[in-house]
């Protein structure tokens with residue numbers, strides 16, 4: 072284990088029968104970190120969480136938590152908390168009783184129990200709701216009860232599986248802020264799973280982008296958003312115009328082409344965000360085959376000999392109708408260089 076990590080996954084492999092879905096994954100998480108596992112459906116996020124929680128036995132590798140090898144320790148002895156997407160509270164129990172449930176199972180009673188439950192409810196801003204039933208709470212408040220229920224168990228790591236996916240857009244924003252506040256104020260270590268890049272970018276200290284059971288890229292939200300290393304990550308964070316580089320030429324879904332500037336050493340691909348495609352000037356031409364007004368921007372799709380190009384332009388500029396021939400430029404200075 073590295074000196075500062077609280078949770079280490081070392082060469083972790085996970086399989087369902089003969090089907091290996093996570094292959095020798097290595098990850099070090101520090102105390103107080105909020106980590107997002109981000110990736111498309113089926114990439115192995117939930118399986119990794121299940122293994123950390125002890126709900127499945129790895130086919131290889133180790134899980135070390137706070138200096139202890141917990142690879143074969145049962146879930147209830149791991150000090151790992153789990154909050155699932157369906158946070159199912161007991162409908163017939165009060166908020167207090169819901170939060171007290173796990174502590175009672177551990178034998179806690181009386182004042183100690185009341186104090187712990189009340190401090191958990193205060194931590195999530197529900198101090199005045201102890202006597203309510205779940206049905207009398209909003210979706211966001213129910214989610215906070217579920218969070219309090221996990222917090223009072225004082226886990227070393229709290230795992231959250233798609234914690235916000237059941238909430239509508241407004242509540243999601245509220246819960247996002249709330250989760251961040253509770254996490255920072257209590258210096259909690261949290262790992263959450265999401266397939267929503269905006270959620271990962273706005274919440275996490277570091278993001279683990281996964282593909283096919285392996286880490287594709289690990290970095291801060293800024294790293295992932297601004298400096299994707301592979302076409303897969305670039306695509307995932309909204310780059311639309313992605314080309315691979317072969318023999319100094321760019322290859323997309325059409326003919327290969329060149330830029331009139333040298334391609335950086337070691338570039339395996341180049342990608343441009345739609346906002347950074349320069350429309351109206353430049354050596355290339357395309358035909359407008361899609362145009363959409365989306366508030367501040369107009370989104371264009373151009374058909375070109377080297378495939379479709381997506382370009383976003385300030386909506387204050389004059390609109391270009393369908394079938395217009397437009398000049399455009401892909402400037403090397405605006406490109407992100409993909410190394411893999």
Ligand SMILES: Nc1ncnc2c1ncn2[C@@H]1O[C@H](COP(=O)(O)OP(=O)(O)OP(=O)(O)O)[C@@H](O)[C@H]1O
Nearest residue numbers: 087090092110111112113114115116117118119266
């Ligand atoms: N109980 C299971 N038995 C067999 N295969 C499974 C089981 N659960 C998941 N898998 C397979 O393991 C792979 C990884 O699934 P996992 O649920 O970890 O992905 P995920 O990234 O969390 O996806 P999602 O976002 O859809 O939940 C998938 O190919 C899936 O089909």
